[in-house]
Amino acid sequence: MNDDRAPLILDRVRLRLGPRTLLGPLDAHIPPGHCWTLMGPSGSGKSSLLAWLAGTLDVAFTAEGRVCIGERDVTTLPPEQRRIGILFQDDLLFPHLSVGGNLAFALPARIRDRHERRARIEQALADAGLAGHAERDPVTLSGGQRARVALLRTLLAEPDALLLDEPFGKLDHARREDMRRFVFAHVRARGLPTVLVTHDEDDARAALGPVVSLAMADTDHTDDRITR
Structure with missing residues (x-):
């Protein structure tokens, strides 16, 4: 593991869409080489949280709180200065x-x-x-x-942190297991603090880290709990 890596820190993060709270407040301290998993139904704010962390959250949303990599506060930085990589379900290779x-x-x-x-x-x-x-x-x-x-x-x-947005979702079972091993081996070897969004409990188990379940919010409150 790279000893120079710093943790990814979420400090009192809350996301809203209009008057509705999507998620939060959330706090997390993700050490280098470890993965923090978010699970929940569609619309619970998982991918929106990743977009906020990456600096690409749509202006229709509002966010509170801070995101730091070690002592470096990246909350207000543009995406290209955050040094946070993201991997999606679609590979998005340039054809x-x-x-x-x-x-x-x-x-x-x-x-x-x-x-x-x-x-x-x-x-x-x-x-x-x-x-x-x-x-x-x-x-x-x-x-x-x-x-x-x-x-x-x-x-x-050369990111300082990694975001995984359902990255295994379009692979068949055998390829999915192989890709899980490949991704999480790189996370550990490179010492990258990582956030995984998934619907699949097998993904969460493979990540070997805490899992946060996000419930749908229909009021100004969400029930966000660490389940493992």
Whole structure:
């Protein structure tokens, strides 16, 4: 694990849509390499919370509270300055770029040397069991391979924290188990504090961390409880 990593901290977070409280108040201290899971029905605010953490919450919502990475308060920073990566259910690979081109897109601008950029891409692919796939068209990959490339692209951007928005939902059972192992192994190895949103209890068990159940809010109060 990377000893330089800092925890992801949620401090009295509350989300509203108009007069309705979607969730909160929520508090969390997510250590490096650990995963905090949110479960609940559609409309309970799970994905909206991830959007707020990433800095992309729709203006129709209002939010209270703070999000910090260690001592760095990122609450008001634009998305590109937060250093928070996010992985969605859809892989969102760029169809006009090769696999290597998709990965190169995520590399930090400070890495300018062409050989170093190529080496980082090739090492990432090798670590994912995709050596030799840099020139492949993403459309030729299996669903599991595309999911791994999407994670690699997120990680190559060198985030300080990771958000997972139903990332295994479109995979079949076998690929889902494989992808869970792949994702959570990287979370632990890289020391990334992580928030997972899922409907699947198997995902929550694989994450090996606390689980928060979010109930639908039909008043100005939500019942948000740590269930494990």
